[in-house]
Amino acid sequence: MSRYVVAKAGEVAPGTSKLVTVKGREIGIFNVQGAYYALANTCPHEGGSLCEGRITGLVQSDGPGQYKLLRKGEFLRCPFHGWEFEVATGQSYCDPTSMRIRQFNVEVAPGEDVVKGPYVAESFPVSVEEEYLVVEV
């Protein structure tokens, strides 16, 4: 398993995502209120590109006709069939035990460390002054 520098930390603003390719694999980097998560860009259902889905909240209800939108920005809807996934865990809402998105470790590393290695920067230019997102694949 290697660590790959995929983006500058500032490139992925809270509430957004960035699609990166590591070793030929598409990975979505998500920023949920300052915390970063890396998820395979492939829905476990039918393979929809998750980075094209809407980032949303969790709809809950206390009974018929009662609607609540909770945990705004923490869920992702697949653009194919609308299945909901928790960004932090990759778990689906409909079938959390057996239907989940593949997760990868992602962390913020200072440019100073990234320059030293053992990170793989591929063609990504790094400098000591900035912070970078590093994915483990």
Add this chain to the structure above:
Amino acid sequence: MKLPYHGAIDCDLHPAVPSTKALVPYLDDFWQDHLANRHIDRFGLTLSSNAPGLPISAREDWRPAQGLPGSDFELLRKQALDGFGLRYAICNVLHGAVALFNVDMAAALCTAVNRYVAKEWLDRDPRLRGSILVPPQNVDLAVAEIERCAGDKRFVQVMFLVMGDAPLGQRRYWPIFQAAEKHGLPIGVHAGSSFRQAPTGSGWPSYHLEDYLLQAPAFEDLIVSFLTEGVFQKFPGLKLVLAESGFTFLPTLLWRNNKVWRGARTEVPWIDRPPADIIRDHVRFTLQPVDAPDGKMLNRIFEHVGSDKLVLFSTDYPHPHFEGDDALPDGLSDDMIRRILIDNPLETYPRLRDAAGAANAQMNKEAVP
């Protein structure tokens, strides 16, 4: 096959009101006078979806020498209650009152039918139980009729036709469900239509055959309505019993509901678990007619449905769905037969459970020297 033992509970049996004149003594003075003035007491007030002259309205050997099929008490007692060795049988009277536009007349006639059933049928045999006929045209009047009948514990459910003014799960009908749940009465929904709406989504069909076949999709509509409107979240104690609906459509209905819910559930977030689980917990189906060619296929359907608790025994007397005494389809396991004949009906109808419990307690008491 024949029933292997006595004590089955028939959850769909059809006594008939022989004529509107027979109901007159059960109407109050005003309605007696009014029906006579307008000659309405000479109308049959039968439903065209259950027209008594049609071959499918009765088995030939179950047709009385005179009068409407199901109107002869002695014949029904001999052929159905004794013939199948029934412990209880629930009388579902199909009557045109539910299709009238005058809601007060509809309510008066429903009351008369219920009084008639109590007096002319339930009083005559302790095995008989009743369904409360209510006017679905008006919720307040329907609730009032439930409240009027609920004290008589021989009434075990509330009765509707599958096709009425609007999808029955809608909130406007909830006071009815609230009253039913409070009194331990499942909502029974029988095949049939008041023909307020066309039985297809694209208009009126040409043939009676279509009316008959299109009952099954109407029952699917009904299940989806109860489910999406959240009736079972609002009334967790409520059971929905579909009579003469068939049930072999269930595997695809359950599967599609689960599938679509996964992506579309945020519109109806009160559906807080897979819909098939909710349907399995709350919806029941009477046995006849069985739309499966053989036992092997029927067992595969039960396997797909994933529950042995959904089907309730019925003869659908006097409607013709089987020959001779073969009221059970072939190929069922002993456990499944026991569930269909006895356990499932008792688990579905609290009032039958209470009656059976009281009868058993009485028997045990008498057994003690």
